[in-house]
Amino acid sequence: MKKTFNIIASICLVCSIATGCMKDDNYAAPNAAVNGTIIDSVTGQGLSSEPNGERMYVLQTSYTAGTPIPFYWNIQPSGVYANSEVFSATYKMYPTDGPFVPVVYTNTAGALVDNGSKIVNVAAAQTVTTNWTVVPFLEVSWVGTPVLNSNGTVTVSCKVVRGTTNPLWQFALTDVFFYISNTNFVSNASFDNTLSNDITTYNGLSGNALLGQTITITSKVALGTSQGYYLRVGARTADNVNKRYNYTSVLLLNVP
Amino acid sequence: MKKIITVITVLMLTACSKSNLSIPPVTIIQDAQVFTSVGGIQAYFAGIYNNLPIEDTKFDLASEYNTFSFIDNINCMTGEEMNKNETGMATMSTSDATTGHTNWYDFYSVIRNANYFIQTMPQYASNFTPAQANNWIGEAYFIRAFTYFEMVKRYGGVPLILTVQNYPQVPLNQLQVPRNSEEEVYNQIGADCDLSYSLMGATSENVGRANKYVAAALKCRAMLFAGAIAKYNVKNYADPATGKRVEGIPSADAVTFYKASYNAALLVQAGGYQLNRATAATDKVGNYVNLFFDASTGNKECIFPREYSSGNSGSSIDCFLNPHQMQSAIGYTSYNDATEDLVEMFDGLPKNANGNLQTTDANGNYILYGTVPTTTQTPYSTLNTVNTSPPQGSNIVTNVTTPTSNNIMSNQYGLFQNAEPRLLASVIVPGATFKGEIIDLRRGIWTGPVGSGIPQFNTVSTTPYANNSNIVPCTASDGTPSVNIGNPAINVPAGTALLSGGQSGVYGSRNAGSISGFLVRKYADQTKPVSAVTAGGSFQPWLEIRYAEIELSRAEADWELNSLGQADVNYLQDAFTMINDIRDRAGANLLNSTADLANVNVIRNERMKELCFENKLYWDLIRWRTFDTQVSNRVWNVLNPIYVAATGQYIYDRRPYEGNNKFTFNVSSYYQQIPSSELTTNPKLIQNQ
Numbered sequence: 001m002k003k004t005f006n007i008i009a010s011i012c013l014v015c016s017i018a019t020g021c022m023k024d025d026n027y028a029a030p031n032a033a034v035n036g037t038i039i040d041s042v043t044g045q046g047l048s049s050e051p052n053g054e055r056m057y058v059l060q061t062s063y064t065a066g067t068p069i070p071f072y073w074n075i076q077p078s079g080v081y082a083n084s085e086v087f088s089a090t091y092k093m094y095p096t097d098g099p100f101v102p103v104v105y106t107n108t109a110g111a112l113v114d115n116g117s118k119i120v121n122v123a124a125a126q127t128v129t130t131n132w133t134v135v136p137f138l139e140v141s142w143v144g145t146p147v148l149n150s151n152g153t154v155t156v157s158c159k160v161v162r163g164t165t166n167p168l169w170q171f172a173l174t175d176v177f178f179y180i181s182n183t184n185f186v187s188n189a190s191f192d193n194t195l196s197n198d199i200t201t202y203n204g205l206s207g208n209a210l211l212g213q214t215i216t217i218t219s220k221v222a223l224g225t226s227q228g229y230y231l232r233v234g235a236r237t238a239d240n241v242n243k244r245y246n247y248t249s250v251l252l253l254n255v256p
Numbered sequence: 257m258k259k260i261i262t263v264i265t266v267l268m269l270t271a272c273s274k275s276n277l278s279i280p281p282v283t284i285i286q287d288a289q290v291f292t293s294v295g296g297i298q299a300y301f302a303g304i305y306n307n308l309p310i311e312d313t314k315f316d317l318a319s320e321y322n323t324f325s326f327i328d329n330i331n332c333m334t335g336e337e338m339n340k341n342e343t344g345m346a347t348m349s350t351s352d353a354t355t356g357h358t359n360w361y362d363f364y365s366v367i368r369n370a371n372y373f374i375q376t377m378p379q380y381a382s383n384f385t386p387a388q389a390n391n392w393i394g395e396a397y398f399i400r401a402f403t404y405f406e407m408v409k410r411y412g413g414v415p416l417i418l419t420v421q422n423y424p425q426v427p428l429n430q431l432q433v434p435r436n437s438e439e440e441v442y443n444q445i446g447a448d449c450d451l452s453y454s455l456m457g458a459t460s461e462n463v464g465r466a467n468k469y470v471a472a473a474l475k476c477r478a479m480l481f482a483g484a485i486a487k488y489n490v491k492n493y494a495d496p497a498t499g500k501r502v503e504g505i506p507s508a509d510a511v512t513f514y515k516a517s518y519n520a521a522l523l524v525q526a527g528g529y530q531l532n533r534a535t536a537a538t539d540k541v542g543n544y545v546n547l548f549f550d551a552s553t554g555n556k557e558c559i560f561p562r563e564y565s566s567g568n569s570g571s572s573i574d575c576f577l578n579p580h581q582m583q584s585a586i587g588y589t590s591y592n593d594a595t596e597d598l599v600e601m602f603d604g605l606p607k608n609a610n611g612n613l614q615t616t617d618a619n620g621n622y623i624l625y626g627t628v629p630t631t632t633q634t635p636y637s638t639l640n641t642v643n644t645s646p647p648q649g650s651n652i653v654t655n656v657t658t659p660t661s662n663n664i665m666s667n668q669y670g671l672f673q674n675a676e677p678r679l680l681a682s683v684i685v686p687g688a689t690f691k692g693e694i695i696d697l698r699r700g701i702w703t704g705p706v707g708s709g710i711p712q713f714n715t716v717s718t719t720p721y722a723n724n725s726n727i728v729p730c731t732a733s734d735g736t737p738s739v740n741i742g743n744p745a746i747n748v749p750a751g752t753a754l755l756s757g758g759q760s761g762v763y764g765s766r767n768a769g770s771i772s773g774f775l776v777r778k779y780a781d782q783t784k785p786v787s788a789v790t791a792g793g794s795f796q797p798w799l800e801i802r803y804a805e806i807e808l809s810r811a812e813a814d815w816e817l818n819s820l821g822q823a824d825v826n827y828l829q830d831a832f833t834m835i836n837d838i839r840d841r842a843g844a845n846l847l848n849s850t851a852d853l854a855n856v857n858v859i860r861n862e863r864m865k866e867l868c869f870e871n872k873l874y875w876d877l878i879r880w881r882t883f884d885t886q887v888s889n890r891v892w893n894v895l896n897p898i899y900v901a902a903t904g905q906y907i908y909d910r911r912p913y914e915g916n917n918k919f920t921f922n923v924s925s926y927y928q929q930i931p932s933s934e935l936t937t938n939p940k941l942i943q944n945q
Contacts (some may be wrong), residue, residue, distance in 0.1 A: 065941035069932075096945075106492045108735065110501055174885075193889060193918060194716050221716050240490040243884060243923045 026226040034120065038075060038095045041135045042163050047100065048247040050187030050234075056081050062090035068080035072096075077187065077233070088124040092117055092172035099236065099244040101169045134144025135250025136163035137171070138246040140235050143214050146253050152222025154180070154255075157214050158233040158248060171237035173207035177213075177245065178217040179232045184252070186230040188245050195219045228254045275760055291380035298462075299391055302934045303649065304399055305368050305464065306569075307362065309406040310562055311871040312798035313571040313779065315884040317346050318352030321362070322569075322792060326576055327545075327591050330874040333919065334883075336590045337869065338772045338892050343917045345887070348410075351932045358931035360917030363407050364417065370400040371420045388551065394455030398466040398474065401448035404938050405478045409875055410928045412944060413438040413502035434940040436501040439509065442482035445468040446516055450477035458527065463551055463563055464797075469527035470560045473801045476520035480809045482511035483816060484879035491926065493945045503927055503944065514813040521810035524559065524619075529803040531841045534559035540677035540843040548779050553798035560801040570792045573729035577780040579695050580768045581759035589758065592869070594683040594774040596893035596910060601865055602679035603844045604669065611878055613895065615669070615908045620861035621709030622907035624900060626670035670906050677843035682868060684775035686897040687904070691782050697770060699909065700729035701746060706902045721907070727898065730757025746901075754899065762896075772912065803842075805872070807834040808863045811872045815859050828853055835862055842866065890919045 005075070038054065040047045056073040075081040075095065094103040103116045122128050143157040156178060162170055177198045179189035179191040199217045223229055231253055234245030257788055280286055290296040301410050309321055328346060332339040351358045357365075373396040381389040398419075415433040423431060436444075452471035460467045487504040493503040493854045505513075532547040550717060551561035564570045576591040583589045593650055601605065604612040606623075617623050669675065670686045684690050686697045702710060704726025713720040721729040743757040755761075761769045781796050813830035825847040828850045835858070836846050842865075860880065864873055877883040891912040898907050927944040935941050 069935050069939075070943065106494050106501075108492060110492065110494045110499065112494070112496055188889070188920075193891065193916065194718060198889070241923075 016025055016238060022188050025149050030085040030087040032086045032088050032089075032122045033082070033084040034086050034093075034130065035080070035084075035124060035127070035247050036130040036132070038079040038081070038098070039131055039133045040100075040163075041133050042138075042139045045134065047098065047134060048249065049075070049079060049098060050189045050245065050247070051077055051185055052252055053077060053244050054100075055096055057092075057094050057096045057104070057117075059092040060087075061092050064212070065176070077185065078117060086122055088122055088126075091120045091122065093130065094118065094121050095132050095134060097242045097244070098134070099138070099241070099246045100136045101166065103132065103134065103240055117227050135166075135169075137169065137239055138173070138235050139163045140233055140246050140248045142233070142248050142251070146231055146251060146254070148255065149218070150222075152225075152255075153219045154223055154231070154253060155216060155218040156214045156227075156231060156233065159212065160196075160210060160216055160235045161212055165248070169239070171239045172205045172237050173210060174236060174243075175245070175254050176207075176210065176215055176217070176235045177234065178216070178219065179234060180219055180223070181232075182227075183232050184230050184250055186232045186250055187247060195221060203240050223253075223255050225255055259735070272433060275681050287376055291376060292340060292383045294384075294388075295387065296455055296814070300369075300373065301395065301465065304366060304373075304396075305562075306925075307369075307867040307933045308799050309359070309363060309366065309403060310798065312562055312800065313573040313794070316350050320349055320359050322351055322354045322451065324572055326573055327572060327588075329592065330871055331869050333887070333921070334873045334877055335595055335597050335866070335887065335890065335892055336873060337598075337776065338894070338913065339592055340771050340915075341591070343915075345919045345921055347925070348928065349447070350405065350913075350928065360407075360411075360934045363403050366403045367400055367417060368420060370396040371418065374400075375420055375551070378694055390455040391457050391461070393453040394468070394471070395466050397448045397452040397455070398471045400718065401445045401471070401478070402474055403450065404448075405481075407473065408438060408441040408445070409481060409878070411930055412493050412504075412927050413441055416441060416444050417939075418444070426562050433941045434498050434941065435500065435502045436496055439482070439505045442478060442505070442513065445478045447479070449520070453523065458780060459553070463553075464561055464865075466560065469524050469529065470801065472520045472523035473559045473806055474525070476517050476524060476806055476809050477801065479517035479520060480813055481879050483510050483517060484881075485812065486510035486513055487816065487820075487883040488879070489926070490881070491714050491945075495942050497940070499842050511817065511822060512789070513578075514820070516814045516820070518810055518813040518817065518827075521813070524803070524806050525679070528556060529559055529806070530556045531803055531807070531837060533841055536841055539840075541681045543676055544681035544842065545777070545782070546908065547802075548799060549781070549796050551799070555822050557740070557803045558797075558799050559803060559806070561797045561799050563797050564795040566793075566795060571794045572791045573779055573796075574781050574784055574794045575791055577776050578789060579690065579697075579760040579770070579775055581693070581696060582691060582786045582789070583768070584786060586791055588791075589768055590775055592776050593770045593772040594776055594868075595772055596623050596774070598868055599683060599685070599774060599895070600865070601861055603676040604672075604674045605676075609928065613908065613910050615671075615895075615910050616712050616941045617709075619709060620712050621630075622712060622909075624706070624710075624903060624905040624907060626905045631901060657766060660735045676845075678865065680777075682776075682778045682865075683778045684780075686773055688777075688894075690775075690780075691786075695760050695775065696755070696895060697761045697773065697775075698730065698756065698758040698899050699762060700727050700775070701754060701756045702727050702896050702898050702900045702902075702907065703746070710907055713911070715911050717764070718912075720911065727754045730755070731763055746785070756899075761781060771894065772892070772916065773897055773908075776869055799870075804838055804866050807838055808859070808866060811835050812856075812863070815856050819856070831859065835859065836878045838862060838866055850897075878926055881926065883926070884923045887919050887921040891916055892919070 005099045036076050039190055043048060054075045056075055057070055058073055058202045073081055073083055104114045113252045118130055120128055120130055139161050141159050143159050149155055152252050160176060174177040177199060178196060179186050180195040181191045183190055197217050231251045234247045236243055236245045275515060313326050314322050316323045316325040319325060319331055327341055331337040331347060332342045349870040352362055355362055373704055374393055377389060377393050385688060413435045416436045420432050449471045453468045456468040456471060458467055481506060482558050486507050487510040489504045491503045492501065494501045501810055523634065534543055536543040551563055552556055558672055573589045575586065576590045578584060580589040596923055601612045608614045615622060669685065669687055680688065682696055688695055700721060721727050726743060743755050746754060746756060757769060779796060781794060811831040811834035818827040831853055832847055832850045863876060877886060892908060894913050896909040898909060902921055930941060930943055935943060
């Protein structure tokens with residue numbers, strides 16, 4: 001009996017200690033959704049980017065229990081973003097870090113310039129679509145179609161022009177990179193460097209002479225046969241944002 | 257049993273009650289016990305110095321300070337070293353595996369201890385001479401400055417906490433401080449160094465502690481960093497709440513910072529510091545090798561060392577740097593191998609018009625290097641396992657026997673016979689002697705004809721030796737399909753069996769030997785027998801600041817001041833003197849005149865050569881803001897030595913690493929992210945953009 005009492009007493013003691021500080025998290029799970037597209041102002045299409053190439057700044061301004069800390073959502077290489085588990089609240093949002101004129105930035109005088117952040121009200125169980133139009137640093141486009149040479153290499157032609165007319169954001173052109181990859185994520189984040197060719201890495205302003213010209217680049221060596229390759233050209237400037245590339249569309253080349 | 261329950265109950269009931277216990281607890285050491293004796297002060301400083309954030313051979317990208325590991329060190333990100341573990345750019349951790357805290361927390365712990373000392377010492381100063389008390393207070397200022405510099409170079413502006421914060425005496429919201437501007441932090445570091453310089457004596461109380469010249473040296477380092485940020489940084493980000501620029505320094509202030517750095521360098525020089533030339537007159541290589549092993553005051557180059565000892569604290573650097581033929585009982589060899597990109601920066605090497613190592617002639621055939629064909633030696637070390645199994649595969653020649661001894665064929669140096677002494681002291685080149693033994697290092701053996709020249713291998717392919725019947729490469733990992741060749745030994749015409757990869761070369765799935773053709777010699781203790789090499793068993797000192805860095809910093813400040821139009825001193829002439837002092841000691845080619853200093857890269861490259869493997873260049877590339885352009889989709893080059901069986905000579909295949917690991921430094925990494933837990937703790941902190 002005594003033993004039983006001791007056991008029961010011990011169990012009670014353990015239970016009371018273990019549960020003494022517990023509280024159920026009964027806050028409702030997020031059920032709203034926010035999505036949209038980052039649109040290239042020149043083409044009107046989604047901004048062509050790379051995995052991790054740009055992010056969405058999100059600050060929950062309606063949070064009052066303390067100073068809110070911003071968090072960042074990833075944006076897909078096609079310019080689309082989507083988050084299907086968002087708490088109902090008010091958010092300040094803008095795309096950032098990508099190869100476009102910054103939406104929000106600190107100018108040289110140290111003042112914060114806001115050219116288009118949005119306040120997004122998200123109600124419970126609602127889907128909000130919010131698009132941004134951004135001005136790319138560069139616009140890279142294909143000229144003609146890729147040519148498979150007799151020696152097995154591939155040659156492409158492209159053209160690089162400025163996307164922005166504001167001289168403040170016109171930096172020197174530094175790289176024009178012909179990317180070749182086995183996946184359609186082809187970009188600076190994924191390419192085969194034995195084939196891909198960075199035709200030139202410019203210092204100073206000399207790269208600017210290429211703007212508006214037809215640029216022809218050939219792969220370093222012959223491609224393998226009987227397989228498909230994804231091709232893309234990227235170009236970037238010595239910008240002070242993140243030195244990300246602007247890209248052409250992705251082309252699939254089937255080598256017989 | 258009842259008694260026990262009663263006792264527990266009583267304990268539980270009283271656990272939270274307060275009693276008025278006015279006697280000081282005997283288990284906690286009180287100020288009066290610490291601040292009244294020299295021994296107490298020494299103990300206080302021992303604790304602080306132990307936690308001082310020095311990036312030594314126990315600093316690691318993944319686990320920060322005071323770790324066993326030096327494997328993932330920051331030199332592997334800059335192109336000084338290659339590492340088989342590193343397949344791409346790694347982000348520096350913001351948490352310390354040893355302490356379990358964020359490094360931010362650890363930095364502020366050191367700062368708090370320094371602040372506490374600065375505040376408390378004056379109350380007890382009467383126990384000591386004024387010189388003693390001042391010296392110690394100055395030392396605390398130095399420690400605070402050192403730690404703030406570690407923070408500002410990572411994060412930009414951080415909150416300046418200059419007095420001890422007390423909680424709960426002061427409410428939490430007053431203790432939560434927003435970030436100061438980056439410039440304010442540098443100014444505080446400069447002011448602390450100045451105060452430290454004026455308060456401290458000329459000699460350190462113990463080896464490894466500061467003195468006034470150490471404070472000046474730190475100032476020289478930090479102000480140069482600030483000057484470079486002012487000149488080269490383009491990021492501009494201010495805290496919206498305070499308006500303080502937490503990223504970046506106004507470019508107008510570059511001159512002020514560079515001048516502060518220059519003046520601090522003059523102070524260090526006035527302290528009698530100079531480059532170590534103990535045996536430079538007769539042996540430039542040995543002189544350079546040994547300067548890293550002398551932390552005594554007799555080494556006038558050594559400004560701020562950290563010492564280690566058995567049973568106290570040691571690093572594992574000898575384990576990680578060891579050539580595979582000297583593998584220690586616990587394994588880990590050649591983790592950090594010098595890159596070809598670094599090696600070819602040095603003087604005394606045959607180079608082509610592009611400044612690259614000259615490996616081929618005008619016809620595109622390999623140049624055969626070396627004239628003395630053979631050296632045979634029995635291995636000094638016995639712990640390593642050499643693969644002696646017969647090789648298999650279509651491209652192995654048939655005249656194979658299993659070797660009875662491990663023969664080495666070396667043309668010592670060959671390509672490196674006239675190399676700059678500093679290179680030979682910093683890097684183990686193929687065929688060099690280390691610990692009295694020739695380092696046996698190859699990528700393979702050329703068994704084909706040499707009559708009409710050996711044509712260059714495909715320089716783009718990542719499998720350059722596959723399906724080439726004229727070469728026996730030493731590893732299957734080069735992509736050769738389904739051929740298990742490991743490290744085969746083959747008969748060469750000289751009459752002995754030769755391991756195709758040597759004993760320290762690339763083989764065994766790239767897990768053991770050098771992957772670049774080179775090994776690191778700087779800081780590797782060549783007097784330590786293999787049997788004594790173990791984890792935590794390396795006690796050579798770490799020279800955190802040495803005079804060569806001060807001269808290089810001064811030369812850089814000179815160059816920048818000259819380029820910014822300053823003419824109060826003949827800065828370019830001063831830079832010329834500094835660089836030539838460095839080069840003379842190194843045995844490198846001297847500059848002819850100040851005209852050779854037209855480009856700042858002359859000074860920067862000198863810094864890379866002199867300070868390689870010392871955990872410094874990572875931060876230099878950051879402050880120059882050249883990291884993202886220099887390290888962009890970069891594959892480090894290797895130099896594969898290949899033995900030519902027919903002649904007993906070597907050819908050298910210079911190529912991008914076959915493992916094809918690409919490194920890219922992202923612009924956004926110029927400022928590190930503040931640990932998110934600290935943002936939660938202090939809501940007034942803003943994250944870096």
